[in-house]
Amino acid sequence: MGTEGEVAPPPSLLQRVVIGRNPKITALRLAIWVVLLLIAGKFVLLRIQVEGISMLPTLKEKGVHLVNRQAYLFHPPRRGDIVSIRLAGEHLMYLKRIIALPGETIAFHNGQAVINGQVLEEPYVKGPCYWEHEPEVVGPNEYYVVGDNRTMDFYDHEQGRAERSRIVGKLLL
């Protein structure tokens, strides 16, 4: 006849809620979550805060958003995508909408974007716009990007052809 070992008392409700039934498994889960969050923060998601009014009314000033760095892993950027464009690095980036793709010709006439001679429907653009700009061809590895706020003067608004390598990702939300 053997003797029975001591049975540990069941964990209290507070302990179960805070660290679970098995602290080792909870610690492992926590470590996995931390690693996943670090990977997501480094390679997938990028948190950005909007400064400026060039993407009004779509993106409000001081709004916080996430950019998906992996959005263009399986397909190239598309017209209408809002993308982040790096300068020397990723501390400060432009947030703009792609309106013309590589090889296309873009112009602005009577405030409307004209792509390959066709007026581009842009429901996201509100307010008056009077931009006039001669046609220019977007290079083979470039995308024409512009903000949604076209009420600003053409030269006060950062816009133009961005190299593909500068596009960091697509605005997620």
Place this chain on the structure above:
Amino acid sequence: MSGRVLRLLLLAALVALGVWGWRLLHPSPEHIIRKELAELARTACVPADEANLRKLANAQKLASFFTSDAELTIDVPGRFSQTISGRAEVQEKALGARSMLGGLTVEFLDVNVTVAPDAESATARLTAKANLPGDSVPQVEELKVGFKKVEGDWLIQRAENVKTLH
């Protein structure tokens, strides 16, 4: 056994301390240039109530970051285009700007430094962020800054803005 581990740990700590000390005494050109750029940004800031003598001293200090034949080109299509040649002109323009831009703050972000193989020249790419008094949105420009080693000092020989969007 534990004594051997302790000795190994002590040795590793001494090696780390030696490496740290060596780096402190012999900083790499990249480290020196980064430090210099940080100092340049600090000098470029203009306090709101800067006294005239301080303005002159800071303009002189700002010019001291440049070679005597330095060339600065800033071209923002439709808005602003200017070329500044030589240290004397840098000082003159800096003094003029300091008189008009009280409250200006300047930051250099994302500094990437590439040192040439001969370690006599280097190029830094960075994003300059300037908050002008009265402007709610900062001015942002990507810059390419060329450094040259002159008598042991790294000085700016050329600087130009990079067109992120063409």
